[in-house]
Amino acid sequence: MGDFWVFGYGSLMWRPGFQHSEARRARLQGYRRALCLRSVVHRGTxxxxxxxxxxxRGGACVGVAFRVDESEREAVTAYLRERELVTTAYRERVLPVLLGGGAVVQAVTYVVDRHHPLYAGRLDPAHAAQIVKSAVGQSGVNADYVLSTVSHLRSLDIRDPWLEDVARRLRDGSEPSVPPAA
Known part of the structure; x- marks a missing residue:
């Protein structure tokens, strides 16, 4: 069957936790990275x-695609399912991702289940920051999770303006200036 690919958009990018033979910048069209799941254990109550x-759904997401040797497929798939499918909030999908250089590969990734009771929907940055700034769970302070994510994304030279806006609001509590009407 050959190698297979895994697409990471969050902590999987800097802490994959599985054997891989290659990691490449990749773009997934039709999905966006979002703070869209309520956490009632790890980052909240x-x-x-x-x-x-x-x-x-919607937009595009730049992340990292990991190439996994066929010999590791079963072990990596089991690991990912244990890590990502603990709850039913995510669904495993195989989707096309565009690698740097133009090649398109099919990659396993985990997308949010919009019908799950913890799905928060599309939030504006101010509302997301308001929720995050006061939440703490078993894995720590929710704001630390967001700020760490933005820091890791920047270290990989990946920009996410929406998430960066949330992080800025968490750091300084300011609201963006409203551009004047044209």
């Missing part, structure tokens, strides 16, 4: 949910 990343 049932009383004060936080937000974690998911791939939601």
């Amino acid at each position: 049932p009383e004060r949910p936080g937000l974690v990343l998911g791939l939601d």
Whole structure:
């Protein structure tokens, strides 16, 4: 069957946790990185949910595609399912991703289930920051999760303006200036 690919858009990019023979910058069209899942355990509580990343429909997402040798397919697939499918909030999909250089490969990735009760929908940066800034769960402070994600993305030279806007609001609490009407 040959090698297979895995697309990462969040912590999987800098902490994949599985054997791979190559990691390449990649773009997934039709999905965007978003704080669209309420977290009631790791980054929040049932009383004060936080937000974690998911791939939601619309736009595009730059991430990392990992090439996995066929001999590792079964072990990597089992690992990913244990890591990503603990709840039913994500769905495993095989989707085309565009690698740097122009090649298109089919990659396993995990997209948000919009019908899951923890799906938060499309939030504007101000609302997302408001939720994140007061949430803490078993894995720590929700704001730290967002700020760390933005820092890691920047270290990989990946820009995500929406998430960077949320992070800026968390750091300084400011609102963006409203451009004057034309």
